[in-house]
Amino acid sequence: MGDLRDGANVPFDEDATGEVSSRAELSVDALSEPTPAAPVLPPHLRPVHAASIQESRRLAARFTALAPSFHDPESEDYDADAAEAEILSAALALRCTRAVADRILRDAHIALTQLPLTLARLECGEFPAAWFDRILRRTRHLTARQMAFVDAAASCWPATSTTEQFHHRLSRLLGRLESQQETPAHLTPEGRRRVELLPTRDDGIGCLRVVGPAPEILALAQRLDSAARAIQAAQRRAFEAGETPPLDPRGTVAGTATPASLALLQYDLLGGAAFGTDGVQVPQPRFRLNVTVPVLTLLGGSQEPGMLEGTTPIPASMARELAGASETWHRVLTDPCSGAFLALPATRYTPTRAMLEHLRLRNTTCAVPGCTRPTSWASEADHIEEYDHGDPEHGGLTEIENLHLLCWQHHRAKTAGLLDPTRLPSTPGLPGRTTWSIRDRASVIVHDNEDLATPHTTEALMDSWTRYQARLESRRRALERRKNPPPPPY
Incomplete structure (x- = not known):
């Protein structure tokens, strides 16, 4: 039999009850061996090493505290609503998004x-937190039976190993485990075909990834x-013949x-590709693509960045170029001091297109705290205070203050009573507030988003106006002195 410490061979048995038992003897003494000597470090790095040990212990404590909040979807008594409430409550405690809390x-x-x-x-500080995190990330696809052998092997690996040695041990162990069993269909290269939009960077760069x-x-x-x-060759021939070059959407060629360049040509080919839908009619987009640009940026008087879909800042030059190429502009009114989006009047049960666009500007993701699903696609408009179809005057009005956009999952959860939002009284000109209660187990007050550029632009305008007024006053006084010079001192 191979050495379990190296993960070279991982033999296993499974008894009639389905319980996993390892042939390797893992005694308590193996875990109670003296901790290897700490590395010799200069004085200023010793607190860093001590902090890394505490980080391991804190991670273990956090996992221990959070584990009871997990609801296993494979269990017979699984309650989807209770699980969602626990995830949202954990997101509030962890101060992270719903998706991160779920993970x-x-x-x-x-x-x-x-x-x-x-x-x-990990709990005793001997195992680095980064190593444990890597094990979790690399083993998400393994069965519980396979995880038992990963645990048995990793718990015996010496803490004196380098990070590179740990990575090698883990990769070798996982490779042997995966080779012994058939890969699930959804984890094969064919099963992992997808196109995904990666998180947008803050410099206006987006990334679309194709996996297969x-x-x-x-x-x-x-x-x-x-x-x-x-x-590219056709473009060269066009220049030699004095003809218009092909595929030049920007006119730069x-x-x-x-x-x-080949990279730019490949990008233009992908961007201009027609999608063959085999006769399926594709509906028009529900929302337009919003690029919010301060008016001073458009006029060239400010370098305040624009905002793509309310979340991604784009350089002022890019914002001006996009605005110049657009045939239609939509005016967005905001309070000049706070940046709060000014509401539209209530007119009917179904929100108008302008109201939907306003709501999307105010919340670019599902309004439930912690949810990051974008409102650009499968979002649903919801009345915070329910609309009374029988007596509309005594129910929640179809107005901005009583509307928000929710993803389909959280819209269903609100209808079922899992989520209970309450709109708080608002001060005109200031962002509104909503209290979210999650099954009476957690609550939080969420402020509406505001246009962050407005207060900054207003401040710059007021500062410019003040300096202009001061220059006028200085010129007036200088002119007054020239017209009425002071008497000579004698």
Whole structure:
């Protein structure tokens, strides 16, 4: 039999009850061995090493505290509404998004139930927190049976290992485990085909990632490369013949008399590709793509960035270019001091398109605290105070103060009574507030988003006006002195 400490061989048995038992003997003495000597460090780095030990202990304590909040969807008594309430409550406690809280609760459950031996080493500070986190991330697809052997092996690995050695041990162990069993369909290269929008960076850069089997991705890359090279060659021939170059959507190729780069040509080919939907009619987008630009930025008097979809700042130059290329502008009114979006009047039960756009500007994601699902797509308008169809005058009005956009899941949860929002009295010109109660177990007050550029732009305008007025007053006084010079001193 191989050495379990190296993860070279991982033999296992499963008894008739389905309980996993390892052939390797893991005694309590193995976990109570003296901790290896700490590295020799200069005085100014010793507190850093001590802090890393405390970080491991804090992570273990957090997992222990959060594990009871996890609701296993595979259990017979699983309650989706109770699980959602627990996730949202944990997100408030962790001060993170719902998606992150969901992942952390799952990790806590796995740590306590499937990695108890390794968690014990984490709890005593011997196992680095980053190592434990890597084990959790690399083993999400393993079965409970396989996790038992990861735990048995990792709990025996020496803490004197380097990080590189730990990565090697873990990769070797996982490779052997995965080779012994058939990969689930959804984890095969074919099952992982997808296109995903990655989180947008703060410099106006977005990223769309295509994932799939390597042969298909390589074939796509080769097709793009071949097409780009053919167009680049055609652009060169067009210049030699004095003709208009092909694929020049920005006019920069003709303007510079230089063929576009292969990277830019591939980008333009993807951006202009037509989607073959096999005759399926695709509905028009529910919302427009919003780029909010301060008026002074448009006029060139300010470098205040624009905002794409209310969340992603874009450079002022890019905002001006987008605005210049647009045929229609929509005016957005905000309070000049606070940046609060000014409400529209209530007119009917169904919100108007202008109201929906206003709500999306105010909350670019689902209004439930912790939820990051964008409101640009499958969002639903909801009355905070229910609309009374039988007696509209005595129910919640269809007005901005009584509306918000929710994702379908949380709209259903609110209708079921899991979530209870209450709109608080607001001061005109200031962002509104909503109290969210989660099944009477947690509550939080959430302020509406505001246009962050407005107060800054207003302050700059007032400062400019004050300096202008001071210059006028200085000129007036100088002119007055020239007209009425003071008498000579004698």
